[in-house]
Amino acid sequence: MAARPPKKAILAGVNRKGFLGLAVTALVMTPLGAIAQNWRAAPGSLRLKAPARTWDAVEFSYSDGARSFPGIAVRLPEASGGGLCAVCSICPHMGCLFRYETDYEDIGSVIGLRLQHPVFHCACHGSTYDPLRIDNVIHGPTPRRPWLFTAHEEAGDIVVTGIEAGAGEIG
Numbered sequence: 001m002a003a004r005p006p007k008k009a010i011l012a013g014v015n016r017k018g019f020l021g022l023a024v025t026a027l028v029m030t031p032l033g034a035i036a037q038n039w040r041a042a043p044g045s046l047r048l049k050a051p052a053r054t055w056d057a058v059e060f061s062y063s064d065g066a067r068s069f070p071g072i073a074v075r076l077p078e079a080s081g082g083g084l085c086a087v088c089s090i091c092p093h094m095g096c097l098f099r100y101e102t103d104y105e106d107i108g109s110v111i112g113l114r115l116q117h118p119v120f121h122c123a124c125h126g127s128t129y130d131p132l133r134i135d136n137v138i139h140g141p142t143p144r145r146p147w148l149f150t151a152h153e154e155a156g157d158i159v160v161t162g163i164e165a166g167a168g169e170i171g
Ligand code: FES
Pocket: 091, 092, 093, 094, 095, 096, 122, 123, 124, 125, 126, 127, 140, 141, 142
């Protein structure tokens, strides 16, 4: 009959190995678990400082997980209801990136209209969009208004949570 090792040695070896394994698992898994929970808490959302003053704007890039979309959010005047206008800056005409233009009188002289406030303007073929009445295209060959983001304000931030279906699909 083979000699058995002393009971104390077996217990010490198993416990030490088991303890080290548990300790390493705990050290690795705790931070990863916390990160995974944070990611799950807000999938596909983006948070950034909202523009504070009327007609101020902020540019951003939003990813829905499959694709990134360039965006512009503009602070609208209180007299017109306030809030933010958050649009994807891909021009629906042929896909150029349009810009937010505060030199609206210059843009007005280019497109032959007397504008009263800042606009979104595409330099490629002149499509011009109105942040105040985003459903109405001011000028140009574009077939539709810009695509809109789903967004809300929270403690001075803008939280972008989605984008309109079909965004960026040209033609
Ligand atoms: S791509 Fe913007 S007006 Fe043509």
